[in-house]
Amino acid sequence: MRLILIGPPGVGKGTQAQHLQELLGIPHVSTGDLLRSAVQEGSPVGREAKGYMESGRLVPDDLIARLLAERLDRRDAAQGFLLDGFPRTVAQVEALDRLLAARGSTIDLVIALSAPEVEIVRRLSGRRVCPKCGAVYHLDNLPPASSGVCDACGTPLVQRSDDTETVIRERLRVYGEETLPVTEVYRERNVLAVVDGSDNAAVVASRLTEIVKGS
Numbered sequence: 001m002r003l004i005l006i007g008p009p010g011v012g013k014g015t016q017a018q019h020l021q022e023l024l025g026i027p028h029v030s031t032g033d034l035l036r037s038a039v040q041e042g043s044p045v046g047r048e049a050k051g052y053m054e055s056g057r058l059v060p061d062d063l064i065a066r067l068l069a070e071r072l073d074r075r076d077a078a079q080g081f082l083l084d085g086f087p088r089t090v091a092q093v094e095a096l097d098r099l100l101a102a103r104g105s106t107i108d109l110v111i112a113l114s115a116p117e118v119e120i121v122r123r124l125s126g127r128r129v130c131p132k133c134g135a136v137y138h139l140d141n142l143p144p145a146s147s148g149v150c151d152a153c154g155t156p157l158v159q160r161s162d163d164t165e166t167v168i169r170e171r172l173r174v175y176g177e178e179t180l181p182v183t184e185v186y187r188e189r190n191v192l193a194v195v196d197g198s199d200n201a202a203v204v205a206s207r208l209t210e211i212v213k214g215s
């Protein structure tokens with residue numbers, strides 16, 4: 001299955017992608033994670049992307065499309081994948097169309113998660129991540145067993161540099177302007193399912209399970 005999870009920052013795409021990856025046995029391809037790894041490595045792509053990410057703007061379409069093409073060429077993505085964070089602009093939809101056409105495939109399903117803005121800001125402000133293994137926590141909803149330390153690897157947790165209130169507002173603005181039109185493209189293609197993501201993670205996961213099993 002070739003699936004896209006779309007939705008505003010902090011709505012729970014990464015959280016639900018973990019669930020869907022296990023359910024469907026396909027790789028979770030997050031362009032945010034790919035970019036953060038590139039930044040951490042200090043690669044040329046990472047150096048170019050850093051400033052955009054820290055201010056909540058989108059990195060240029062051609063840069064992210066190249067990064068995605070390289071990732072989809074890996075063997076584990078041959079039979080299907082779950083995209084999280086791509087496409088985020090109409091130009092990226094077109095780039096993805098070209099990439100898939102060259103591989104003789106198309107997108108099967110696009111799931112759009114939604115939640116009220118106040119909940120999104122609460123989720124992002126309370127998010128803490130492990131800089132070593134990438135595990136994601138929340139101060140109230142999903143705290144680690146031992147305060148401030150990753151359950152999986154014992155590393156001290158950090159706050160993402162784009163999870164400050166000013167940058168969160170900018171990311172939400174960019175989402176409304178650049179990414180909402182993407183959902184309309186997929187609605188017109190009749191592959192869009194809209195899911196209420198405002199309940200707790202287990203409830204949202206069961207909604208997603210129902211949709212992917214029925215598609």
Ligand code: AP5
Pocket residue numbers: 008009010011012013014015016031032033035052053054056057058059060064084085086087088092123124126127128136137138139141142162171197198199200201202204
């Ligand atoms: P990216 O990493 O993709 O960030 P995002 O889309 O803003 O999404 P997030 O990762 O912040 O949130 P999420 O929806 O995954 O939420 P999560 O599950 O963690 O992109 C970062 C940046 O990279 C962009 O701003 C841009 O600069 C660049 N970029 C990336 N892709 C690009 C592209 N295609 N083009 C151009 N630039 C690109 O959950 C959030 C918190 O809430 C967690 O603490 C979690 O525990 C908690 N939580 C989750 N679900 C629930 C629930 N149901 N109830 C309660 N709490 C919950």
